[in-house]
Amino acid sequence: MAEILSVRDLTMRFGGVVALNRVGFDVRKGSVTALIGPNGAGKTTVFNCLTGFYRPDAGAMRLMGADGVPLDLMELMGRPFQGSDWVSPRSFARRLYCKMFGGAALAARAGVVRTFQNIRLFKEMTVMENLLVAQRARVDNRMVSGIFQSSGYRRAEAEALERAWYWLDFFRLSEDGNRLAKELAYGRQRRLEMARAMCAAPRLLCLDEPAAGLNPNETRELADWILALRRGHGVTVCLIEHDMGLVMEISDHVVVLDHGQVIASGRPERVRDDPVVLEAYLGAPEGAEEGV
């Protein structure tokens, strides 16, 4: 199977802190890839780069497009202006476009959709509205046809609603459709965030600690859902997770980060038994810090 995402030499610095140091990994199409590592290892930073919230200092990120043409995510984010951009009008227009509209929104449109470590919902809106907002591509955005409720608009709206109901049912939130998002219990808010991400029609779904704060039952359900997403909906999942039980159960491939570097990657069992990984998690023995 082909890679849907390949990351090479991703480097990101914040002042003196090297958050990512030449990170590289591949995500196979239709797989579940887990990104693990201790706190502050740089996992969320990888997601922020992938989804266009941060501009990496160096490296390459390629996403396989739906049509099989690889897409350069770095280019999508818009590199800073360079001398030559000011000369050629076309290049200038493209740069300006990326500067104004580039980054996260374009990455999302390319199919990289994420959830957040600390849930980010549209709190004062209802659950259904949250899901409708996410269906950017499916709704009819034309003003006039919306104001006068043309038949085409109504059809598009009905389709979007149907889609939203589908994902509500999928995540067992159907009875909450008309409640405000802020009124939901924590576990349900997490589910709503995932449902919303699915409504944005992702090709690569990035889940940032989806099981954080869930009880064991909810974590079980989450595992089933992620497996169902990948099996029944052709979604490739990339997840950051601390719950090793969950990671072992659902992931096909594990990448271990520590201090911004990939220290191990491979099949879950292999990674679990890797002494380097144990060391990173349990703390290095005396005097072992030098090599990092």
Place this chain on the structure above:
Amino acid sequence: MPRKLWDAVLAGVVALLLFVPLTGVSLSGYTLEGHWQRPLWLAVGVVLGRLLLGWFLERRQRMVGTTRRPGWITAWIDDHRPYIVIAAVIGALLVPWWIGKYWLNVAILALIYVLLGLGLNVVVGLAGLLDLGFVAFYAVGAYTYALGHHYFALSFWAAVPLGAMLAAGFGVVLAFPVLRMHGDYLAIVTLGFGEIIRLILNNWLEVTGGPNGLRVPFPSLFGMDFGRRASPGHVTLHEFLNIPYSNEYRDIFLYLLLFLVVCGMVFLVRRLRRMPLGRNWEALREDEIACRSLGIQPVTVKLSAFGLGAMTAGVGGVFFAASQGFVNPTSFTFLESAHILAIVVLGGMGSTGGVIVAAVVLTVLPEVLRDFAEYRGLLFGCAMVLMMMWRPRGLMGIRRARFHRSEVG
């Protein structure tokens, strides 16, 4: 409980320490006089206030995460909504025929504020962009008509769309540099923009007439004038209809026209809120980062909100100029922006019905309570603070679109 009591006592002690030197001693001739009761009463007030605040905050804390039960006002309004709307429309249509010239002008002003409130509500209430310079677009509208008439003999009917477009253009131009700003920064820049527009109007004497302002003609209806005598080449309405002349007709006409515009705006906002664009405005207010993660471009969403808000203000400006018959820059000070913002806040940010009621009340009430004019600012201020703390979404609450599964799954 003890914790709250302790807090209150502490606040009281601090208040006592502060108020004894501030209010407890006064200079009388060459001697200092002590008023020991004054600081004591003030401190008691502080203790009670602190207790109340603590109780209020605790209650709010407890309510976080629970479904809020609508109050009886909200419930009643919800149950009778169609009747209320019909009654309001009929009332608004009947009002101008009864109230006389003075109150008719107040009513026109109230409708202009309704329009402005609805426009600013899109920007502040829905899109969550705090705009303190809204009056700039109002001024653009008013001066479009005034200057357009002065230099190009622009008619009212041409000034309305032109003023709307120009104001929207200004709105978009302003929105560009502030796209990356949030909250306070945005507020300050828009505030500056509002002042710049006013200063230009004030100081560009050759073009705008500066503080002397410009005269603006009254609109005509299908080429008919409302005056007693027709201008050359026109007929007057009363001659055409063969009715006695009254100087109220023109105001009634303006009122009804304005009412139509307001209805159009209410309809537009109502539709937009249930459309992708309106939902995106609100989503942007709630969480810009989440919006971007879903592929929504904050740029276009913000520009559209600013544009629509400014456009509404532009139309309001043209009507304002027409109703006053005269414009000058003193009508477009920051206080005006603050007044419109007060309408939006008191109406409950995002609530259309609330904004309409607030605009009417805030325009009519000062006319009724002329004797209390000195305390107006104080009352406004208190009311706004209370609203923001107690009911940020307005007295009536905000009705959200409800969705039900269609029969066919």
